[in-house]
Amino acid sequence: MTTSKQAATGAAAETTPRRRPDRTGPSARRRTRRGRTGRAAAALAAGVLVLAGCSLTGGDSAASGTKGSELTVVTHDSFNLSPKLLDSFRSETGYQVKTVAPGDAGALVNQLILTKDSPLGDVVYGIDNSFAARAVDAGVLVPYTSPALPAGAAQHPVDDRGSLTPVDMGDVCVNVDHRWFADAGIPEPVTLQDLAEPAYKDLLVVTNPATSSPGLAFLLATVGAFGPDGWQQYWQQLRANGVKVDQGWEDAYYVDFSGSSGAGPRPLVLSYSSSPAAEVPEGATEPRTGALLETCFRQVEYAGVIAGTDNEAGAQAFIDFLLSPEVQADIPGQMYMYPVDGDVALPEAWAKHAPLAEHPFTVSPADISAHRDEWIAAWTATVIG
Numbered sequence: 001m002t003t004s005k006q007a008a009t010g011a012a013a014e015t016t017p018r019r020r021p022d023r024t025g026p027s028a029r030r031r032t033r034r035g036r037t038g039r040a041a042a043a044l045a046a047g048v049l050v051l052a053g054c055s056l057t058g059g060d061s062a063a064s065g066t067k068g069s070e071l072t073v074v075t076h077d078s079f080n081l082s083p084k085l086l087d088s089f090r091s092e093t094g095y096q097v098k099t100v101a102p103g104d105a106g107a108l109v110n111q112l113i114l115t116k117d118s119p120l121g122d123v124v125y126g127i128d129n130s131f132a133a134r135a136v137d138a139g140v141l142v143p144y145t146s147p148a149l150p151a152g153a154a155q156h157p158v159d160d161r162g163s164l165t166p167v168d169m170g171d172v173c174v175n176v177d178h179r180w181f182a183d184a185g186i187p188e189p190v191t192l193q194d195l196a197e198p199a200y201k202d203l204l205v206v207t208n209p210a211t212s213s214p215g216l217a218f219l220l221a222t223v224g225a226f227g228p229d230g231w232q233q234y235w236q237q238l239r240a241n242g243v244k245v246d247q248g249w250e251d252a253y254y255v256d257f258s259g260s261s262g263a264g265p266r267p268l269v270l271s272y273s274s275s276p277a278a279e280v281p282e283g284a285t286e287p288r289t290g291a292l293l294e295t296c297f298r299q300v301e302y303a304g305v306i307a308g309t310d311n312e313a314g315a316q317a318f319i320d321f322l323l324s325p326e327v328q329a330d331i332p333g334q335m336y337m338y339p340v341d342g343d344v345a346l347p348e349a350w351a352k353h354a355p356l357a358e359h360p361f362t363v364s365p366a367d368i369s370a371h372r373d374e375w376i377a378a379w380t381a382t383v384i385g
Contacts (some may be wrong), residue, residue: 004128026149027171071095071314074112079104079125080334081327089321090234095314104213105301112306114300119308123315125167125322129300130216131367132158142305142317148323150341158298158365164302167322168337171273171357172217173296174204175289177259179265183321191294192225193266195238202242204270205256208384210376211247219379221297224361228371235382243384259289264284277347284319287353296357306346 079099086097086158100120102111109131110355112124116344127135135141136159156166176193176209179240181188189195192253207215222231244266246252254262257269260279273296276287303322305315321327332347337354345351 003209017067039237043361056376069094070098071123071311071318072098072100073318074100074102074108074121074124075110076105077101077125078335082330082334085327085330089318090328091382093314093317093321095317097318106332109138110134116140116307119306121306122309122311122316123303124306125301125303125318127302127304129156129158129166129298129302129365130213130220130372132164132300132302133191133365135304136365137164137369140307142306142309142312142315144306144319146289146320146323148320150323150328152342153323153340154339158302164304165319165323166300166340167303167325168328168331168335168340169298169356170298170337171291171293171298172214172221172270173273173293173357174218175257175259175269175271175275175291175297176291177267178256179288180258180287183376188290188292189268190292192222192234195295196234196244198241200241200268202244203240203266204238205244205246205252205264207246207249207252208269211378212249214249214272215245216271216372216376217297217299219375220363221295221361223375224297226361231375232378232382241382243383246330268281272336273356274332274338274350274354277349277352280349280353291357293355294359296360298357298360298362300340 010088027334035059079101090096098121102108105126105128108126111120112135119140122202123139124135141163143161143163144165146165148178149165153166156169158164174189176188176189187198189197194200206218209216209219219231222234226229226234244256247254249271251274252269253260253271254264256262256264256266257271258264259269260268271291272289273293276289276291279289281288303314303319305319309315323341323346325341328344330343331339332350338346338350
């Protein structure tokens with residue numbers, strides 16, 4: 001196995017992502033957050049609370065300055081929607097939206113728990129299924145079932161009380177460089193088991209689950225695929241087959257992967273099923289990469305009413321807003337996730353080049369909450385040594 005600098009200790013968080021000329025749009029914002037470190041959670045637990053607040057809607061409204069006219073959304077650090085949609089929310093409800101963004105999903109949940117007695121906001125967006133049960137168990141949410149909840153969202157419950165509302169989803173999958181395999185005359189792998197075969201030795205780069213959210217998702221994919229008694233043996237096989245572990249998504253995708261702008265040496269990388277849609281060369285009609293849809297873990301992001309808010313009605317209105325067809329259609333372009341409403345049309349490139357996996361691996365939120373730290377520690381002992 002090969003590891004990136006500092007991966008053996010996991011002591012350092014991922015550095016500030018490098019900005020690439022071809023990664024400055026909404027997809028870059030989304031992908032940058034996905035690769036950020038989970039170390040923010042530990043920092044928050046130690047009392048290092050770094051918040052980023054900003055207003056998302058401007059101008060005056062009839063309700064401006066009146067009691068309850070400001071609505072505070074606690075979210076991950078790349079929340080983004082088209083300004084016209086946020087303006088319409090303000091116009092229709094009178095609420096001026098302000099965000100508080102502590103970091104990634106782990107940091108977000110830690111912040112909610114640490115400030116339980118003095119909530120930072122009214123509504124939260126961006127808790128994913130890796131941390132959802134922890135938030136529910138901590139009692140930081142008020143159950144709410146939105147009348148706007150699409151029928152397809154019923155497959156993503158966290159509990160039977162409606163503590164969290166699914167808003168969007170995405171698949172973390174191994175991506176493949178088609179040209180590299182064609183030039184080498186080697187068949188592309190298809191399954192997780194294939195990745196451990198000698199034909200693919202030294203070809204795969206993944207990210208550390210202790211410092212990367214896609215890395216954690218891929219660890220969960222292997223737990224879902226091989227079970228609690230078999231996943232460590234699988235990782236032993238990957239290690240023997242030369243898997244490289246990077247601290248974060250940016251290094252894996254833009255430095256070590258051969259199929260993107262970095263032109264690195266490895267033709268297999270841990271990324272997203274949506275990534276190939278961004279890898280269509282200028283003047284071409286097909287992407288140079290593809291997602292191995294039999295290697296995926298389904299991430300789901302949720303919104304919820306924060307316990308202790310004095311503006312529960314506004315929080316509920318914002319959740320309804322996130323589920324509206326207009327916002328659901330905006331999510332792929334602004335936050336590079338799939339809408340939870342399956343009736344919403346995807347961008348043309350997504351519909352053609354970024355399908356979701358038909359049978360992604362899953363692990364229940366309760367099992368993730370109960371065993372996440374244990375699994376990460378076991379993975380570290382197995383893979384990093």
